[in-house]
Amino acid sequence: MTYQPPYTLTSDIVSLVAAIAEQVGRLSLLPEQGLDLRLRRINRIRTVTGSLAIEGNTLSEEQITALLEGKTVLAPPRELQEARNALLVYEHLSSWGGSNETDLLAAHRLLMTGLLDHPGQYRASGVGVMAGDKVLHMAPPANRVPVLMRQLFGWLGSTREHPLIASSVFHYEFEFIHPFADGNGRMGRLWQTLLLSRWQPALAWLPVESLIHQRQAAYYQALNDSTAATDCAPFIQFMLTCIRQALDGLTPQDTRQVTPQVEAVLAVMRGEMTRHEIQIALGLADRENFRKVYLLPALATGLVEMTLPDKPNSRNQRYRLTVLGHQRQKMEPRTP
Missing domain, CATH: 1.10.3290.10 (Fido-like domain)
Structure with a gap:
């Protein structure tokens, strides 16, 4: 059998x-x-x-x-x-x-x-x-x-x-x-x-x-x-x-509504970065504005991801581009 x-x-x-x-x-x-x-x-x-x-x-x-x-x-x-x-x-x-x-x-x-x-x-x-x-x-x-x-x-x-x-x-x-x-x-x-x-x-x-x-x-x-x-x-x-x-992180999503702020995040991303490193790279002083206007929308598009998604508040949290994020960064290079 x-x-x-x-x-x-x-x-x-x-x-x-x-x-x-x-x-x-x-x-x-x-x-x-x-x-x-x-x-x-x-x-x-x-x-x-x-x-x-x-x-x-x-x-x-x-x-x-x-x-x-x-x-x-x-x-x-x-x-x-x-x-x-x-x-x-x-x-x-x-x-x-x-x-x-x-x-x-x-x-x-x-x-x-x-x-x-x-x-x-x-x-x-x-x-x-x-x-x-x-x-x-x-x-x-x-x-x-x-x-x-x-x-x-x-x-x-x-x-x-x-x-x-x-x-x-x-x-x-x-x-x-x-x-x-x-x-x-x-x-x-x-x-x-x-x-x-x-x-x-x-x-x-x-x-x-x-x-x-x-x-x-x-x-x-x-x-x-x-x-x-x-x-x-x-x-x-x-x-x-x-x-x-x-x-x-691989499949197409509707990124027509990607804001200039999200495009700015994509432009400065290099490898895995902390929230503070991204904020500094963008030249932003207001932490809460950065979180609400830049970081959270970037995550929502599926173009940026957390390295520890199950621990969003971890002190070891980093952020990186998804495959789609890499593609968009390569196709549409921007400066913040």
Whole structure:
């Protein structure tokens, strides 16, 4: 009998699928999917930085960028190896088949070279997911992993579910099985991106990892809730919500009403900036006027985003251009 992962398609999940499909359709309104090489590079750096940060890697976007450019970066050797491997893996994304187990093992080999004794091989011992001294999840025994992975790939190759659903289910089941000694989180997220890119190529450049990092506690909670319910609907809904929010920064919006003040904000934005840095760059003295007339309208257009959207008042909050913001800044350079 063919394996059938346990999941329920709730009305919220169905609504998210419809909304995302509509957003993806609007991508066709942008030339060449709206992602030139520079913007693809920005999103890839955000993806790699976010995925590694979830696993405790401390390298910043600036350091990942420097590595990509072949520059010397001072950081712990293991973290540098993790970053180099991740950048290489994402470069090879288009060469792998999502339903091919051999390709998954090859991807893990690239991802974990120099980090594990036997990369590209399923684990030979038990493993658990820990939070300090607390065991959050005990994965199935090692001798069951090959069978479980064959069953999962068998389901993936035969399912008629929408790719948004199928990729989320695979991601959850993969994390539940935890087939490798290390690198399971990175591989699960990588493979969902691969599956989505086979549906819509532009999604290969969607920085979902960055959003998951910002919502890391909710990510693990969704995994735990799905395991407790023996139904991965909570995880599906979480992932679809992240995908939809990531697409908000890619899909066209009505920017005909962008004010001169918002255009001024776009003109001064460089990388990630604090609210104070933007205000100083604009030469404004009145903080409240800056917030109401410049910053909030810029956020509302979807051209500027917070780096910590779940913590709007955080002292570590920064602001940066979305992909659409980068496009508008490049097409219509202004001075404040």
